[in-house]
Amino acid sequence: MEIILAVLIGFMYAAGIYLILRRSLVKLIVGLIILGNAVNLLLFLLGGITKGQPPVIGDAEKLLAGVYADPLPQALILTAIVISFGLQAFAMVLLQREYIQGGVEDLDNLKEEDEEK
Amino acid sequence: MTTLILRTAAVYLMPLLLLFSVFILLRGHYLPGGGFVGGLIASIALVVYGYANGINQIKMFLRFHPGALIPTGVTLSLLSGTLPLFYSRPFMTGLWLEGTYPIIGQVGTALIFDIGVYFVVVGTALTIIFSIAEDNERD
Amino acid sequence: MNDNLILLPVILQLALALMLLFFWSKTKWQRIGSMVGNTLFLMVAVYLFVKIYKNGVLFTQAGDWEAPFGITFVADLFSATMLVITALSGLAVSIFASGSMSRRRSLFVFFPIYHFLLMGISGSFLAGDLFNLYVWFELIIIASFGLITLGGGRRQLEGALKYVTLNLLASILFLTGIAFLYGLTGTLNMADLARKIPLIQNEGLLTITALMFFIGLGIKTAVFPLYFWLPASYHTPMSAVSAIFGGLLTKVGVYALFRVFSLFFLPDSFTATVITAVAALTLIMGAMGALIQKDTRKLFSWLIVCHIGFMIAGLGIYTTAAIAGAVFYLFHDILVKTNLFMISGLIHKISGTFKLKKLGGLYSQYPKITLLIAIPLFSLVGIPPLSGFWPKLLLIQGGMEIQGYLIIAAIILGSFVTLATIGKFWLEVVWKEQPAFTYKKHFIPFSQLPYIQKFSYVFPIGLLASVSLFLGFGAEIIIDIVNQIAFDLMNPDAYIELILPKE
Numbered sequence: 205m206e207i208i209l210a211v212l213i214g215f216m217y218a219a220g221i222y223l224i225l226r227r228s229l230v231k232l233i234v235g236l237i238i239l240g241n242a243v244n245l246l247l248f249l250l251g252g253i254t255k256g257q258p259p260v261i262g263d264a265e266k267l268l269a270g271v272y273a274d275p276l277p278q279a280l281i282l283t284a285i286v287i288s289f290g291l292q293a294f295a296m297v298l299l300q301r302e303y304i305q306g307g308v309e310d311l312d313n314l315k316e317e318d319e320e321k
Numbered sequence: 322m323t324t325l326i327l328r329t330a331a332v333y334l335m336p337l338l339l340l341f342s343v344f345i346l347l348r349g350h351y352l353p354g355g356g357f358v359g360g361l362i363a364s365i366a367l368v369v370y371g372y373a374n375g376i377n378q379i380k381m382f383l384r385f386h387p388g389a390l391i392p393t394g395v396t397l398s399l400l401s402g403t404l405p406l407f408y409s410r411p412f413m414t415g416l417w418l419e420g421t422y423p424i425i426g427q428v429g430t431a432l433i434f435d436i437g438v439y440f441v442v443v444g445t446a447l448t449i450i451f452s453i454a455e456d457n458e459r460d
Numbered sequence: 461m462n463d464n465l466i467l468l469p470v471i472l473q474l475a476l477a478l479m480l481l482f483f484w485s486k487t488k489w490q491r492i493g494s495m496v497g498n499t500l501f502l503m504v505a506v507y508l509f510v511k512i513y514k515n516g517v518l519f520t521q522a523g524d525w526e527a528p529f530g531i532t533f534v535a536d537l538f539s540a541t542m543l544v545i546t547a548l549s550g551l552a553v554s555i556f557a558s559g560s561m562s563r564r565r566s567l568f569v570f571f572p573i574y575h576f577l578l579m580g581i582s583g584s585f586l587a588g589d590l591f592n593l594y595v596w597f598e599l600i601i602i603a604s605f606g607l608i609t610l611g612g613g614r615r616q617l618e619g620a621l622k623y624v625t626l627n628l629l630a631s632i633l634f635l636t637g638i639a640f641l642y643g644l645t646g647t648l649n650m651a652d653l654a655r656k657i658p659l660i661q662n663e664g665l666l667t668i669t670a671l672m673f674f675i676g677l678g679i680k681t682a683v684f685p686l687y688f689w690l691p692a693s694y695h696t697p698m699s700a701v702s703a704i705f706g707g708l709l710t711k712v713g714v715y716a717l718f719r720v721f722s723l724f725f726l727p728d729s730f731t732a733t734v735i736t737a738v739a740a741l742t743l744i745m746g747a748m749g750a751l752i753q754k755d756t757r758k759l760f761s762w763l764i765v766c767h768i769g770f771m772i773a774g775l776g777i778y779t780t781a782a783i784a785g786a787v788f789y790l791f792h793d794i795l796v797k798t799n800l801f802m803i804s805g806l807i808h809k810i811s812g813t814f815k816l817k818k819l820g821g822l823y824s825q826y827p828k829i830t831l832l833i834a835i836p837l838f839s840l841v842g843i844p845p846l847s848g849f850w851p852k853l854l855l856i857q858g859g860m861e862i863q864g865y866l867i868i869a870a871i872i873l874g875s876f877v878t879l880a881t882i883g884k885f886w887l888e889v890v891w892k893e894q895p896a897f898t899y900k901k902h903f904i905p906f907s908q909l910p911y912i913q914k915f916s917y918v919f920p921i922g923l924l925a926s927v928s929l930f931l932g933f934g935a936e937i938i939i940d941i942v943n944q945i946a947f948d949l950m951n952p953d954a955y956i957e958l959i960l961p962k963e
Binding site: 391395396402406409410411413414415 | 464465467471474475478481482520521522523524533
């Protein structure tokens with residue numbers, strides 16, 4: 205399981221980096237989304253995958269018994285997902301505005317503000 | 322998108338989903354659920370209704386701009402976090418009322434915090450969807 | 461010492477932002493609320509500073525969950541001083557923005573987002589947990605995305621696009637580093653990390669993690685070779701926005717680098733070499749970039765890049781004197797860079813342009829204002845008793861201790877090129893005759909503004925200039941404080957023991 209996930213994460217990082225190096229605005233945002241998901245999976249993998257009980261203490265007990273999953277990576281991932289959801293929504297609206305206003309789809313043409321007027 | 326099936330279904334789905342979202346919100350402290358999930362379900366309910374009957378119908382149903390829910394929700398959450406400071410406990414400490422209530426279970430600051438999160442999620446999701454939908458209508 | 465009130469700056473800024481959101485259409489009340497709120501913020505920051513100066517490090521465990529399980533917030537002398545400096549710049553920008561923001565549409569949302577930004581900044585100074593630090597960083601960039609696109613013109617959008625993309629990438633790399641660290645140690649509490657990292661066997665992976673942090677934070681800090689987004693975006697937003705960006709945002713990254721690399725990634729010879737080399741190259745490249753600029757705000761943006769090199773150099777040299785110098789430079793830089801962007805806003809209001817070629821004649825028109833802006837400009841260059849001089853002295857002294865003559869050469873080169881660019885700026889803006897020039901349509905120049913608005917342009921510049929003067933002439937006090945900070949950073953045992961007492 206770890207091996208499969210590790211290969212998958214490596215593949216996602218590669219795909220994400222490849223996409224953000226392209227010149228298209230849409231591929232840029234897709235690349236960033238893939239990278240964001242790859243990080244979440246990485247957190248999940250490095251938190252340690254255990255086949256155990258959810259970390260909830262029952263009514264009758266005082267301590268967690270037996271093998272249980274580490275709850276912290278999931279809390280981290282949930283936070284990271286919420287944050288990246290907000291950021292990506294913003295980035296998409298920004299790209300859409302940029303496309304509507306400037307009609308630029310190719311990143312190489314994003315030079316207008318640098319030119320002397 | 323105005324199919325008869327979706328329109329008929331949306332009328333029944335929306336109240337059910339809204340009720341379900343409140344249920345998820347309230348059971349959230351010790352069981353899976355909570356403000357974030359509940360808020361998402363509530364916004365799905367409203368969005369389904371909007372797809373069937375047009376975005377303007379949700380606006381009429383809500384009577385206020387969903388953006389106003391965001392500061393309201395954050396204020397609720399901030400208040401629930403600040404309350405323990407007055408009992409000289411650290412920020413965000415959970416304070417609980419004595420006794421349990423039916424359905425809700427224990428009532429405490431965590432519940433108020435979750436309600437705040439619920440409002441923020443509904444507000445954010447609807448604001449994003451509204452602004453994208455309005456952009457499309459203009460084009 | 462346990463103190464629940466150290467989160468007060470964060471709570472105050474959040475409450476302020478919310479109040480301003482509820483009054484979003486009453487722009488007059490927004491301006492007053494922002495100024496009063498930031499004055500309160502300054503008072504809270506000074507109160508915390510005094511308390512910490514007397515009693516030592518304060519901390520609180522959010523939600524009453526003990527470290528390392530809960531989220532810890534820590535305020536030591538470094539964070540407290542940063543809070544005071546942030547509050548000073550924040551107050552100045554508040555006043556500047558309420559005078560200079562004329563478009564009502566932008567005014568509606570500027571102040572609420574601005575206070576969210578200040579909340580994120582103060583939160584990141586107080587974070588005692590790495591993931592918490594990441595969350596504050598995200599809050600900062602969300603708020604800054606909102607601010608950089610304000611106005612919504614074509615140039616703003618293009619600048620914002622570069623800023624947004626690179627910052628998203630930086631966050632992803634930073635989070636990757638956090639994931640590695642969690643996999644290696646099973647904790648993210650900074651004090652706990654400081655205990656557990658020396659026990660790690662796999663030193664290769666640890667170095668990679670450390671460099672991942674350096675790259676992730678380095679993009680936010682704009683060090684060589686990751687700075688290209690900064691000069692491409694900082695000159696596009698409104699003056700008040702670029703003032704707060706130029707003053708504070710990159711410096712939060714510097715703060716995080718200092719925290720991370722003094723508390724748990726203690727630089728070994730390899731990382732120290734990398735950091736020093738990066739610092740030297742940042743100094744040189746930033747200086748070269750600044751030399752050829754023809755636009756006031758672009759010139760200042762390149763100077764930001766150049767001067768980041770001074771602070772990173774202190775981290776690379778890593779002796780008490782060098783760290784003290786770098787921390788001193790950090791305080792000085794926040795005040796001066798905020799001031800520089802406000803000055804470029806004022807000059808734009810006077811002459812109607814940002815282009816050096818079309819500017820000129822400031823001294824003949826406004827001799828008093830010229831005298832005022834001379835203070836921050838000369839502080840930046842580091843002419844002896846002014847505030848830029850002392851930190852460089854400390855840095856060079858630190859460099860001598862480790863015989864790092866190359867980094868000393870880079871520091872001196874950076875200072876001289878700064879002198880040259882500021883000299884060019886002075887010649888073009890102050891002494892040259894202004895070429896014939898017509899204002900754009902609907903542009904109200906400075907001379908026709910009502911008195912109160914003129915005051916709100918000049919007063920914040922004077923406020924920060926006088927604080928800079930204090931840093932320069934009161935250097936003895938400040939050097940005492942930064943020596944204390946540097947000592948605490950180099951010897952974090954007391955900090956660790958306080959958060960996580962050994963059984």
